[in-house]
Amino acid sequence: MKIIFRPFFLGLFVFWIFFPFLSIIIWSVAAGWRFPDILPEEYSARGYEVSFDPDGDIVRGVITSTVIALIVGVLATAIGSAAGRAIAMYTFKMKKFFQFLVLAPLIVPGLAVTMGIQILFIKYGLADSMRGVILAHLIPTVPYVVMIMSGTFANFDRAYEEQGQVLGASRLTVMRKITLPIVLPGLAVSFLFAFVISWSEYILTLLVGGAAVKTLPMVLFAYLRGSDLTLVGAASIVFMIPPLILLRFTSKHLVGRSSSVTGLGSV
Amino acid sequence: MNTGIKIESIEKSFGTNPVLKGINLEVAGGQLVSILGSSGCGKTTLLRIVAGLERATSGHVFFGDELQDQITVEKRAIAMVFQKALLFPSMTIGENVAFSLRAQKNPPKDIDKRVEEMLELVKLPGFASRRPGELSGGQEQRVSLARALMRNPKVLLLDEPLSALDANLRVEMRNFIREIHDSFEMTTLFVTHDQEEAMAISDKIAFMESGVLEQYDVPESFVSTPESPKVAKFFGCRNVFSGKVVGETFETSFGALQLGKKQSNGSLLAVRQEDLHVSREKSKHSFEATVTSWQFVGSRISISCQAANRSNGEPLEVIVESDRFADFDVNETVHISYEPNRLHVITRDN
Numbered sequence: 001m002k003i004i005f006r007p008f009f010l011g012l013f014v015f016w017i018f019f020p021f022l023s024i025i026i027w028s029v030a031a032g033w034r035f036p037d038i039l040p041e042e043y044s045a046r047g048y049e050v051s052f053d054p055d056g057d058i059v060r061g062v063i064t065s066t067v068i069a070l071i072v073g074v075l076a077t078a079i080g081s082a083a084g085r086a087i088a089m090y091t092f093k094m095k096k097f098f099q100f101l102v103l104a105p106l107i108v109p110g111l112a113v114t115m116g117i118q119i120l121f122i123k124y125g126l127a128d129s130m131r132g133v134i135l136a137h138l139i140p141t142v143p144y145v146v147m148i149m150s151g152t153f154a155n156f157d158r159a160y161e162e163q164g165q166v167l168g169a170s171r172l173t174v175m176r177k178i179t180l181p182i183v184l185p186g187l188a189v190s191f192l193f194a195f196v197i198s199w200s201e202y203i204l205t206l207l208v209g210g211a212a213v214k215t216l217p218m219v220l221f222a223y224l225r226g227s228d229l230t231l232v233g234a235a236s237i238v239f240m241i242p243p244l245i246l247l248r249f250t251s252k253h254l255v256g257r258s259s260s261v262t263g264l265g266s267v
Numbered sequence: 268m269n270t271g272i273k274i275e276s277i278e279k280s281f282g283t284n285p286v287l288k289g290i291n292l293e294v295a296g297g298q299l300v301s302i303l304g305s306s307g308c309g310k311t312t313l314l315r316i317v318a319g320l321e322r323a324t325s326g327h328v329f330f331g332d333e334l335q336d337q338i339t340v341e342k343r344a345i346a347m348v349f350q351k352a353l354l355f356p357s358m359t360i361g362e363n364v365a366f367s368l369r370a371q372k373n374p375p376k377d378i379d380k381r382v383e384e385m386l387e388l389v390k391l392p393g394f395a396s397r398r399p400g401e402l403s404g405g406q407e408q409r410v411s412l413a414r415a416l417m418r419n420p421k422v423l424l425l426d427e428p429l430s431a432l433d434a435n436l437r438v439e440m441r442n443f444i445r446e447i448h449d450s451f452e453m454t455t456l457f458v459t460h461d462q463e464e465a466m467a468i469s470d471k472i473a474f475m476e477s478g479v480l481e482q483y484d485v486p487e488s489f490v491s492t493p494e495s496p497k498v499a500k501f502f503g504c505r506n507v508f509s510g511k512v513v514g515e516t517f518e519t520s521f522g523a524l525q526l527g528k529k530q531s532n533g534s535l536l537a538v539r540q541e542d543l544h545v546s547r548e549k550s551k552h553s554f555e556a557t558v559t560s561w562q563f564v565g566s567r568i569s570i571s572c573q574a575a576n577r578s579n580g581e582p583l584e585v586i587v588e589s590d591r592f593a594d595f596d597v598n599e600t601v602h603i604s605y606e607p608n609r610l611h612v613i614t615r616d617n
Binding site: 164166169170173177178182 | 341
């Protein structure tokens, strides 16, 4: 029984995961695909031609999204690391409260607060601008970094820093040469998470950036409503590539010897 | 000229909990001094204050004549080795040893040569390109020591550097530390909870208990002339009798014992178990007792007796340690003889 069922369920699982991708890949090169055909009758590169048009919405969307996600990745990692370190290594007044405050955006639905954020951002002139979008993207990203980095710093022995100090190294040297290399896996994973979350953020970008900041999800959403599925398929493929490239460079920190990140298993 | 260390009325509290209660300690330049005490006595805290890793609640630390209180850790002329080797995992052994040189504003040009020389000194030649995980515990601790010495410290601080090693290696390493200390011009503070370790390699021992410096002296004094009952007990003296000094004798509840030399006044008498002898014959300096039990302690035999003729009638145990087996029966009446010169009146009775 077991021997028969195992391949069956495995097959079902693989199908479950990959079927959506499969249909997107086929759609991206299909000229038209009608029910009940199993495969399209005609193929076309039109989707990719439009996607890679240097003056097109998609290329511009990719650039905007990349710039925003990179900046958000760096800022969120920096802010979240500091908070994560504080939570893991120091005791201070109202620690529990601050811990909750930092992680609250993971619990409170984003939509519930975006209205308030929008009003606040309009008031301070941050609406409809890249700066505003970057700031807004910190809301869902920082909590993840805090979670990852508080785990990393909980495993970090502060004695290494003291050892550096008693050998004559300044705080800056200690941070650069001792602490940073040790927590690097955590930082890499944090950056990956922040980048990917920012990369696929839609609601916050829409409400804060308005029509002015056109990230790739904004462009993609516009295409989805236009029902040109060939274009949607190609754009979706383009949408998937940058996070996969980033994963390629950070995946070694998600598995194996780096015990700094727990609970993520093999990715 | 070596730099001495002066610790002046150091007090330290964590919250409302006092850890150090007014420590005064002067270490002469070039000496190796152990700070000895059981865990929680404040010895590590004191060392961390000397290093600058911890700030004293009050009091001062001087290196030579130089006040250190306002000087930050990295600017003090120290190097410190901890219980764990703490080799930086992202660096090779060579890079670890070179750390203090590279952390300087103007690193010297001959780093590689100096690293190799230092590794030779700690008997790890050719290890420069290895990584921390490939070494044994003892080797790691030697690298840690080499890394500290590379800074050329005036004051070397060692915080239980041998505790994580196994027994045989500890003996080898403590002698090695003494050798290293003697071949550099520096003053060393060595924190340990191991009495034997402190006795073996120190010029002087500072014995602490509950945040108080109980005695600061050369190693043999802790055995022959303990200043407090705590010291006597920690250094293995099993017999401390109460009484009072009368002329050249010490009057106990089981009779007067002859003191060999003029001693200052005190209400306690320390008598080491190995300085007593049990025999069937009475001698010039002896008192009567009954054997209650005996047991082997290593290759020696420890005999418990009950002092006879006590004025208050309560039992008082006297322990005698002998290196030869004597066939005394339990309940047999014996004579315990002593050497007057070996009796020591404890002046403090805390």
